[in-house]
Amino acid sequence: MRAKWLWMLAIAAVMAGCGQGHAIFIVDVYSFIKGTGADSIPYFVPPGSDSASSTPQLINLPGAGSSFVDSVTVNGKVNLENQSGTGTIGLQLFLAADSAGTFAPSALALTVPDSAVSGTQATPDTIIGRFNAGVIQLLAGSKVWFRLQAKGTNPGVSLLQGNAVMKSLQLTVVIADQLF
Amino acid sequence: MRKCFGLATLVIAWATSAAAQGALTDARRAGMAGLSLGREGGLERYNPAYRAVPARVTQRGQPKLTIPIPLGIIQFLHDHPDLSNDPAFDPKSTGFNPILVANTILNLPLYLEVKQAPTPTNDVVVVVGKDQLIVNLGAAAELVPEDQFGISGSSRPLDPGFGFKGFRIGVMGWLHDDVQLQLGDKLLGFLRDSQPADTNTRYNVLVHGLVEAGFAPTVSYAGRIAGDSAGGLYIGGALHYYLGVGYARTDGDAGFITGDSIFTGPNPVTPDGRTFTQYSSPGNTLGHGFGGDIGFAWVSGPIEVGVGVNDIGATITWPDTRQDSAFYHDSSFSKPFNNHVETKTKLPVSYIANVAYSVGNTTLGVDLLNTGGGSVVHLGGEQRIGLVALRGGVARDQRKRIEFGWGGGLRFGPVGLDVGFWTHTNSLSNERGITMATSLSIY
Numbered sequence: 001m002r003a004k005w006l007w008m009l010a011i012a013a014v015m016a017g018c019g020q021g022h023a024i025f026i027v028d029v030y031s032f033i034k035g036t037g038a039d040s041i042p043y044f045v046p047p048g049s050d051s052a053s054s055t056p057q058l059i060n061l062p063g064a065g066s067s068f069v070d071s072v073t074v075n076g077k078v079n080l081e082n083q084s085g086t087g088t089i090g091l092q093l094f095l096a097a098d099s100a101g102t103f104a105p106s107a108l109a110l111t112v113p114d115s116a117v118s119g120t121q122a123t124p125d126t127i128i129g130r131f132n133a134g135v136i137q138l139l140a141g142s143k144v145w146f147r148l149q150a151k152g153t154n155p156g157v158s159l160l161q162g163n164a165v166m167k168s169l170q171l172t173v174v175i176a177d178q179l180f
Numbered sequence: 181m182r183k184c185f186g187l188a189t190l191v192i193a194w195a196t197s198a199a200a201q202g203a204l205t206d207a208r209r210a211g212m213a214g215l216s217l218g219r220e221g222g223l224e225r226y227n228p229a230y231r232a233v234p235a236r237v238t239q240r241g242q243p244k245l246t247i248p249i250p251l252g253i254i255q256f257l258h259d260h261p262d263l264s265n266d267p268a269f270d271p272k273s274t275g276f277n278p279i280l281v282a283n284t285i286l287n288l289p290l291y292l293e294v295k296q297a298p299t300p301t302n303d304v305v306v307v308v309g310k311d312q313l314i315v316n317l318g319a320a321a322e323l324v325p326e327d328q329f330g331i332s333g334s335s336r337p338l339d340p341g342f343g344f345k346g347f348r349i350g351v352m353g354w355l356h357d358d359v360q361l362q363l364g365d366k367l368l369g370f371l372r373d374s375q376p377a378d379t380n381t382r383y384n385v386l387v388h389g390l391v392e393a394g395f396a397p398t399v400s401y402a403g404r405i406a407g408d409s410a411g412g413l414y415i416g417g418a419l420h421y422y423l424g425v426g427y428a429r430t431d432g433d434a435g436f437i438t439g440d441s442i443f444t445g446p447n448p449v450t451p452d453g454r455t456f457t458q459y460s461s462p463g464n465t466l467g468h469g470f471g472g473d474i475g476f477a478w479v480s481g482p483i484e485v486g487v488g489v490n491d492i493g494a495t496i497t498w499p500d501t502r503q504d505s506a507f508y509h510d511s512s513f514s515k516p517f518n519n520h521v522e523t524k525t526k527l528p529v530s531y532i533a534n535v536a537y538s539v540g541n542t543t544l545g546v547d548l549l550n551t552g553g554g555s556v557v558h559l560g561g562e563q564r565i566g567l568v569a570l571r572g573g574v575a576r577d578q579r580k581r582i583e584f585g586w587g588g589g590l591r592f593g594p595v596g597l598d599v600g601f602w603t604h605t606n607s608l609s610n611e612r613g614i615t616m617a618t619s620l621s622i623y
Contacts, residue, residue, distance in 0.1 A: 028309035032443075060443040061308060 022070065025061070025139070025173040029146065030076065030166055032059050043089055043150035045160035056099040056147040061139065068176045072136045074110055076127040076169035080117050085160030088114035089152040091127065095135045095144055102147035109135045109146075114153065117162065127169065139173045206246045210291070210600030210617035211587025212560030213573030217536060217545050218242035225336065226532035226549065227475035227488025228416030232346060232402035234409065243596065243621035248290055251618055256289040290617075297605055297613030313377040313442050315370065324372040330360035330388075333553045334491065334528055339398075346403035353395050354422065356527050358552075360388040364435065377442055382452060384435025392427030392496065392525055394467060396420040407479070414477040416488075424467025424496045427525060428459040432506075453508045458501050458523055465500040471527065484536040494527035528552030541565065554578035560585065567591055571600065581605050583612070589621075596621035 033039045038057045080089050091112040094102040101107055109131040117123050138144045154160040209216055216223065224230045235242055260266050267273035269281055307314040317324065334356040341350020364384040369375040377383075400418035407413055432455025439449065460467060471494025477486035503517040534547035544561035560573020569589040576582055587600030598619050603612040 022303045024303055024305045026305065026307045028307070028312060031309035031312065034310075 023067070023175045025171075025175065027059065027061065027139075027171040027173060029059060029169040029171055033057050033166065033169075038148070039166040041091070041148050041150045041164040041166075043152055043160070043162055043164060045085070045087055045089075045152040045154040047154050047157050047159075056096075056102040056145045058099075059144050059146060061142055061144065067140050069136045069140050070174040070176060072109075072131040072139055072174070073172045074127060074129055074131065074170070075172075077167040078112075078125050078127055079165045079167060080115060080123040080125055080162060081165055082117040082119060082121055082123065082160075082162035084120070084162070085154060085158050086118035086156045087116075087152050087154040087160040089117050089150055089160075089162070089164060090114035091164060092149045092151055093127075094147045094149065095131070095138050096147075097138060097141070097145065099145050102145050107135060107147075108132060114151075117152075117160070124167075131171075136173075139171070140175060206248070206621075207587060207598035207600040207617040207619040208246075208562075208569075208571065208589060208621070210602040210615070211571035211573070211585050211589075211598065212545075212562065212600075213558055213575035213583055213585030213602060214556070215545055215547060215558035215560035215573045215575070215585075217543050217560075217562060222532055222547070222549055223486065223488075223534060226490055226530055227477065227486050227534075228400055228418045228473045229402055229414040229475040229477040229488065230486060231343075231348070231400070231416055232404060232414045233477045233479060233484075233486075243623050245622040247620045247622070249618040249620060250290045251292040251616070252289040255292055256284075292616045292618075293613060294601070294616045295612075295614040297611060308443065311379065311442050314374055316374045317371065321372050321374070324368065325363065326368060326372070328360050328362040328386075330358070331553060332356075332358035332360070332528065333551045334530060335551075341398065346401050348398075348400045348402070350398050350400070351395050352398055352420070353393070354527070355393045356391070356525075358388070358390040358528075362386040367435070377438060379438050379440055379442060382435055382437045384433055384452075387430065387432045387434055387455070390427070390429040390525065392424055392429075392467075394422060394424040394426075394496075396422045400473070411480045412478075414479070416473075416475045416477075418473040420471050420473070420491075420494070422467070422469045422471060422494060422496050422527075424460070424469075424498060424525075426460055426462040426464070427467065427496075427498060428457070429525070430455050430457045432456065450510060451508055453506075455506050456517070457504045457506065460498045460501045460523075464498075467496040467498040467525075469494060469496040471495070482537055482539045484538075485534070487533045488531065490530040491527040492529060494529075496525045496527070498523045498525065569598075587617075591621075591623070594623045596623060 030039065036057070074093070078091065092108060093110040093112075094107040095109045096102040096104065096107040110127075110129050112125070112127050112129070115123055115125045148164075148166070150164045152160060218235070257263070260269070263269055302318045302320050304318055304320065305316040334354065336352050336354050338353040339350055341348050343349070362385065363371070364382070364386065366378070366381055367383040367385065370377055370383060398418050398420045400416065402414065402416035404412045404414050432453060434453035434455070437450045437452050472492050473488065473490045474492065475486065475488030477484065499522050501521050501523040502519045503521060503523075504514055505517050506514040528551070530551045532547060532549045534545065536543065536545035541564040542561065546557070546559040548555055548557050550556070556578055557576040558573060559575070560571065563570045567590055569591070571585070571587045571589075573585040574582060575585065583603045583605070585600060585602045587598065589596055589598035598621060600617045602615050602617065604615060605612050
């Protein structure tokens with residue numbers, strides 16, 4: 001915790017005299033999940049519909065005190081590495097203040113539209129969008145939990161299975177810069 | 181009513197104290213961008229010769245008393261009608277704004293802001309990753325000082341005494357404060373040049389702080405050594421025996437050391453600091469030292485020139501000083517280093533130079549004042565037309581910014597009402613705001 005305070009002290013001391021404007025935090029979420037296993041979300045969709053999700057993951061942030069978060073946009077890349085079956089796979093991103101909270105429907109921050117997958121092809125997809133207003137204030141805190149969930153449809157008769165492998169994920173958090 | 185009384189007391193107390201230091205409580209001075217054409221302001225304070233110089237016969241009388249009319253406080257109370265419950269002033273509130281509180285205390289809203297200096301817009305970008313932190317302060321990065329910066333100054337809050345035939349014996353109070361900071365190279369690069377924060381690296385600030393205060397029995401002389409009452413050469417000098425009641429000084433190096441990772445791990449940042457503190461508390465043996473002021477003023481017809489220098493050679497010896505060293509790294513400890521040892525401090529030399537020219541109903545003047553924290557220059561004038569006075573001026577402040585003043589006044593017998601406008605700027609913009617000062621003068 002003190003780490004954030006020290007960083008923020010150094011930044012805030014200067015920002016206090018910077019005039020009116022926005023603090024724009026670019027958070028490289030991918031750097032926090034790369035190599036942890038959380039960057040690969042297995043999906044397993046029987047004929048019908050089902051989904052699979054990654055383990056909730058903690059992101060440390062500098063913290064922005066009582067500042068108001070104007071908006072959060074996200075962009076990233078994901079490879080849908082299909083192993084079998086044909087259908088569509090999309091992603092959902094959840095944000096919460098604690099690990100368990102990421103499973104609540106209200107924690108839904110972004111839904112990435114489905115992309116078609118089939119066979120053993122790897123389908124690159126782009127994650128781009130704006131977070132739901134109900135969760136963005138969490139980004140002003142010093143830590144946030146997030147969870148990625150793959151969600152798909154399987155109109156076929158065989159199992160749809162594979163991994164959604166993250167290649168990059170970056171948040172742009174725009175904050176009214178009242179850091180105290 | 182009690183609130184109003186308190187407010188009035190606050191205004192008068194602040195105005196009296198500020199005026200004693202040459203601060204702006206007078207709309208006439210505001211109208212000349214801070215220039216003082218009379219004997220008020222800094223002339224007598226910083227030039228001991230001026231105690232003997234009579235008011236210019238060519239200049240219409242100076243007021244015995246100037247009372248600021250605090251229209252700015254009305255504006256402030258209008259903007260903050262319920263101050264006790266205002267979140268910005270409540271430390272327990274999430275809306276607490278210490279910058280606003282500090283600014284309000286340091287710059288009492290005495291006068292009316294008729295035009296707010298536009299607040300510059302400046303976006304700051306912070307890039308955060310598991311092992312990455314980059315800060316881009318935008319245009320504000322230019323404000324990150326590469327060299328040492330801080331505030332310092334010396335003042336004489338009180339100077340009671342009595343005199344005869346040019347001599348004066350008194351006891352003045354003195355106060356000296358000096359706070360200086362300097363960013364270490366790594367922190368400077370991080371804030372000013374947007375260099376990424378590095379792992380296992382120390383980011384630090386060098387800190388110097390000093391405050392000392394006391395009183396000084398003083399013998400001074402001011403008199404005319406040549407010429408007559410219409411013009412001549414005046415000299416003045418004062419010898420002070422400084423007695424220090426207390427002082428504290430700290431010189432330190434404070435910062436933090438990053439760990440193997442910027443934002444992860446159990447202990448990514450470790451505070452790290454050390455300081456050497458020296459102090460002599462009130463009640464210890466008094467500090468002592470000699471110093472002096474000198475000055476001269478030359479008056480010839482419509483021209484008046486003066487130079488004054490204060491606290492020459494003012495080194496204070498503190499015979500009973502305690503010295504401690506303190507260190508912090510994960511946990512703190514303080515280690516007494518020396519006690520009852522002799523240390524020395526030095527008061528900064530202050531100086532003023534002024535020129536005034538009066539002809540007919542016109543008075544022009546310029547002054548330069550340095551109290552140890554940088555020079556301030558004022559240039560301005562006043563034109564009287566019957567009951568009306570018109571004023572204008574230009575100033576260069578300690579940040580080397582140019583500001584302008586203009587205004588006017590009306591005098592009805594023993595009472596005068598003056599209005600002055602003075603521009604001001606903030607750090608990131610050249611666009612000026614305008615303050616309107618109003619004051620009542622009793623002649």
